[in-house]
Amino acid sequence: MTIAIKPRTVLHYAALCAIALVCVFPFWWTVVTAVSTEGNIFAFPPTFWPKSPSLVNFEEAFRVIPFLAFFKNSILIAAFTVFWKLVLCSMAAYPLARMHFKGRRLVFGLILATLVLPSEVNFLVNFITVTKLSLVDTYAGVILPNVVTAVAILLLKQAFEEVPQDLIDAARVDGASEWIIFTRIMLPLIAPWLATVGILTAVEAWNEYIWPSIVMSKPDEFPLSVGVLYLRGTFGSSTRVIAAGTVLTILPTLAAFLFTQRYFMRGMDGAVK
Numbered sequence: 001m002t003i004a005i006k007p008r009t010v011l012h013y014a015a016l017c018a019i020a021l022v023c024v025f026p027f028w029w030t031v032v033t034a035v036s037t038e039g040n041i042f043a044f045p046p047t048f049w050p051k052s053p054s055l056v057n058f059e060e061a062f063r064v065i066p067f068l069a070f071f072k073n074s075i076l077i078a079a080f081t082v083f084w085k086l087v088l089c090s091m092a093a094y095p096l097a098r099m100h101f102k103g104r105r106l107v108f109g110l111i112l113a114t115l116v117l118p119s120e121v122n123f124l125v126n127f128i129t130v131t132k133l134s135l136v137d138t139y140a141g142v143i144l145p146n147v148v149t150a151v152a153i154l155l156l157k158q159a160f161e162e163v164p165q166d167l168i169d170a171a172r173v174d175g176a177s178e179w180i181i182f183t184r185i186m187l188p189l190i191a192p193w194l195a196t197v198g199i200l201t202a203v204e205a206w207n208e209y210i211w212p213s214i215v216m217s218k219p220d221e222f223p224l225s226v227g228v229l230y231l232r233g234t235f236g237s238s239t240r241v242i243a244a245g246t247v248l249t250i251l252p253t254l255a256a257f258l259f260t261q262r263y264f265m266r267g268m269d270g271a272v273k
Contacts, residue, residue: 027250033243034058057244061231064241067248069220070227073139074206074252077223081143081205082198089152089197090190094182096153097160098168108157114150123214130215141215142223146205152197159193160186199260203253224249 028048035053061067095101096108126145135141163186171181187194209225216222219230228245231238 030243030246030250033240034247036240057238057240058248060238060241061245061248065227065230065245066220067224067227067245070222070224071252073221073227074223074225077139077142077208077212078202078205080139081146082201084143084147085149085152085201086194086198088148090156090187090194091182092148093153093156094160094186097157098186099178111150111153120210123211126211127214136215137218137221138215139221142208142212143205145211146201146208152201155193155197156190159190163189195260199257202256206253 032047032049034057035055036050036057037052037054096104096111122145130136130141130145133141135144167185168181171185176185206223207225208223212223213226216226219227228242228249231242231245
């Protein structure tokens with residue numbers, strides 16, 4: 001039996017392949033540059049994979065910068081950012097979703113209004129606040145401005161609203177306090193959404209460059225996203241070594257997403273319903 005393929009289906013898959021190519025090609029070219037020799041990257045016509053790939057550029061990247069120290073700093077910043085964002089944003093989203101109080105819609109509207117502002121608008125105010133609190137050149141100065149965001153509150157609020165009200169009413173009849181309902185009933189039920197917010201936050205914190213470069217001035221405290229710029233020399237730079245450092249920076253987030261993909265997709269599937 002012949003299965004008819006609709007032209008619209010072909011167009012959809014063609015568009016998806018084109019989008020995938022646009023997204024993947026920059027990373028692929030960075031990998032090719034990282035494993036190439038100097039002659040290969042300037043060859044014309046360019047090749048999509050070098051004839052003799054080499055890891056010497058990665059060795060040079062490890063030699064030029066303290067990669068493991070920068071990696072540790074990025075892990076600490078990302079871990080604490082994820083932890084505090086999940087704690088604070090879930091505590092903000094729960095009353096907006098399940099409690100009735102005067103001004104609830106106004107508060108939620110003001111939170112949503114911040115979505116129209118680019119994050120760079122807050123840099124000056126955040127830096128003044130961090131300076132007043134003596135948090136410059138500290139991990140706390142990098143982490144605190146990023147632990148509460150409107151997007152995280154919005155996703156978690158919608159997650160809390162998906163939980164049946166009958167379940168909450170039954171817990172209240174049994175004498176459970178709001179704190180017990182929140183911690184022992186609601187949070188376990190929205191675990192996929194928490195995982196989604198955690199993954200998005202971890203990737204964002206790992207890739208953050210502008211704010212850490214503003215707050216941090218001591219090289220031994222730089223995260224990897226900032227420290228990798230030390231691969232650029234004063235009077236010249238090696239494109240191959242910079243590409244190797246970029247690949248090393250990207251790989252942890254890529255691996256984390258691959259291992260947590262099913263939780264991420266489950267949370268996003270619930271978020272768009």
